Amino acid sequence: MITFRARSLLLLAIAAFASSASMRICDPLLPEFVQAFGVTEGSASWVISAFSIAYGSLQILYGPAGDRHGKYRVVAIVTTVCAVATLAAALAPTFTWLVIARTAVGASAAAIIPMSMAWIGDSVPYERRQTTLARLLTGQILGVIAGQILGGFFADTFGWRWCFAVLAAVFCTAAALLWRQLVGAPPVPLPDPVHRRTPLAGALAVLKSKRAQCILAIVFLEGMAVYGPFAFVPSYLHTQFHTPLTAAGLIAGTYGLGGLLYSLAVTRLLKRIGERGFALAGGVILGIGFLAYATAPGWAWALPAGALTGLGFYMLHNTLQTHATQMLPERRGTAVSIFVSAFFLGQSAGTAITGPLIGVTGFTAPFVAAALILPCAGLWLAAISSPRTSSPAPRPDHHDRNGQSKQVPA
Template identity: 30%
Template structure:
C-alpha cells in the first residue's frame, strides 16, 4: 500500500508544471542543449591539430566524426523508447553525466583508437537528451506556443556549435587541443544535477486539456513504448511523419558534413589560423542561425494560425532557398564574399529548425512521441550525418579538394529535402486533424 508521503512524492515527480516551473526547466534544458553541441563540435575545431599529432588522413578524421554520430544514431531509438516509459528528467541527467565524462577523458587519449572510443561513448550519452527533452518541452507548454519554445530551444544547437568552434580554436591555439576537452567536459555535471531536481510534466496534458485523458495516455504509453513494431505500425498511418524523416536524412547529411569540415575548409582554402577559422565559422553559424531560427519559429507559428500547412511551407522554403545559397557560398574565392553569402545561407536554412520540430510534435500522439522522435533521429543520423563526414573525407582524399567534396554534396541534399517537404504540404493538415480526433 502506498503511503501518503510516497503519493505526494509521485505527484511532485509527475505533475502539470506551473508557468515558473516550466520556464525554469526549459532554461536548464536550453543550457544543456548548448553544452551538448559544444561537446560535439569541439572536435572539428581542433581536428587539424589532432591530424598532425596522430598522423591521420581525411578519411580517418571523417571516421572520428562519424563514430560519434553513428553510435548517437543507434542509441537514440532505445533511449527514446526508455523516455516514453521512464522519468524523462532522470534520463537526461544520466545522459548528460555520461557525455561530460567522455568528453573530459578525450583529452587524455594518446592515439586514434582511444579517441575513437571516447567519441563513441560521447554518442551514447548525447543520444538520450533529444527525445526526452523534446517530449518534456512539448508537455510543458500549450500547443500554440510549442513552435516558439522549440525554436528557442533549437538555438542551443547553434549557440553551442558556435561556442564549441570559437572556444575550441582559441584554446587549442593557446594551450593545445587537449585542454579544450578538459574545459568543456566538466560543466555538464552541474547541469545534470539541476535537471534531476526539476519537475517531470504530465504526458499529453496540453494536448487534450483533461486530466483523465492525460492519465489514460500515461498508462498506455508503457506498453506501446515496449513494442517498437506497434509504434511503427501506428506511425505508418501518418504520411507526414515519414516526409519529415526523409527530410531529416537529406538535411542531416549536409549538416554533419558542414559541422565536421567547415573549420578545416577555412583553414585550408583561405589559409586561416586554427583560432580564426573557429571564430569565423562559429560567428557566422551563431549570428545567422539565431536570427533564422527565431524568425522561422515566429513565422511558422503565425502562418500556422492561418493555414494548417503553415509550418511545413516555411520548412520547404527554407531548404529550397538555402540550397542555391549554399552552392554560391562554397563557390566564392575571397573570404569577405564567402562570409557574406554563407551568412545568408545559414539564415535561410535555420528558418526550418523550430517549425520542423513542432510539426513532428503536431502529427504524433503524446504517448509515443519520444519514440517517434527517437526513430526519426535514428534514421536521420544513420542514413544522414553519420555517414557524411566519412564520405566527404573520402572524396577529399581522392580529389585533393575538400571544397569540391562539400560543393557536390551539400546543395544537392538540401534541394532534395525541399522537394520532399513539398509533399508534406499535401499531407500535414489531414494528419494533424487525425491526431486532434484521437485526443478528443
C-alpha cells in the same frame, strides 16, 4: 518569478548546449592529440569518429526508455553520465582510454536533444511548440559555436585536458540542476498499456503512420542535401579561392549566425507567415544560399551564403522538429528518436555521396543539386503543414517533475 516549466526548459537548453559543444570541441584539438599520444592524424580523428558513431547509432534506443520512464529523467541520467565520461577523457592516460571515454560521451549525449524535444512535445501546446523548440535550438547553436571556440582556445593556451575539464564542469552543473528539478517528485507511475509494448512494437507503430513516413522522408532528404555539400564548404573555399583552412572554417561558421538570427526572429516571423510559410521560405532560402556558393566569384560571397544557409536550415528544420513531436503523441519519445536517427542517417548518406561526386564533377554540381532539392523539400513539408500554427491533433500532455505526462487544464 520563473515558472517550473520555464526553468525546466532552461536546464534542458543548458544540457543541449553541452551536448552540442562536446560534438565539435575536438575538431581543433586533433594536432594536440597527435603530439600528446604520438599517433597519426588519421588515428587521432577516431576521437571524433567514435563519438559520432555512438551518437548516431544509439539515438533510437532512448525513445522507448523516455516513453516508459519519463523523458526528463532520462535527460538527467545521461547528462550525469556525460559529466563522468568527459572527466574520464580529461584524465585519459592513453589514447585508447580517450577514445573509449569519447565513445561513452557520444552514446549518452545522443539522448539529450531528442528527449528534450519529446518533453517539449508533451509539455507545450502545439501552437506554442515551434517557438519553444527554437529556445532549445538556441542552446544547440551556441553549443556548436562554443565548442569550436573553446577547442581552439585551449589548444593554444592551457591544453586539451583543461578543455575537457571545463566541459565536464558544464555537464556536471547541468546534471545537478536537472536532478534538483526532480527532487521531491512523486514516484514514477506504472506505464499505461501502450508503453508496456516492446520497443520494436512502438517503432513499427511510428513507421506505419503515413504522416510519420512523410516527415521522416523529408528530414532524411534535408540532412542529405544540406550537410552533404556543406561539409565540403571549407575545402571548396580553400581549393577554389586559396583561402587558408582556418579562415575557411571561420567563414563557414557564418551558418551559425544565420541560426542565431532565426532564434531571435522566430516568434515574430511565425505570427507573420505561419508554419506553412516557414517551410516554404526555409527551403527557398536554403536554395538561394547553396546557389550563392555554386556561383561565387570570390570567397567573400561565402559570408552571406553561409548566413542564408543557416537561416533557411533552421526555418525548415525547426518546422520539421515541431511536426516530429506530433507524429505519434502516445509514443512521442520513440517517434522523436526515429526522427533524429533519420536526420543523422541523411547527413551520413549526403557526405558519402558528395565526396565521390566532387571527385568527378567538382564542387559546383553538389551545390546546385542542393539548391534544387531543398526548395522541393520545403514545398513538400508546406503541403502537409497547417497554414496556421495550430494543430487538429489532441491537446498535448504536460509533464510533472518526474518526467511523466499528465493532462493539464487549458
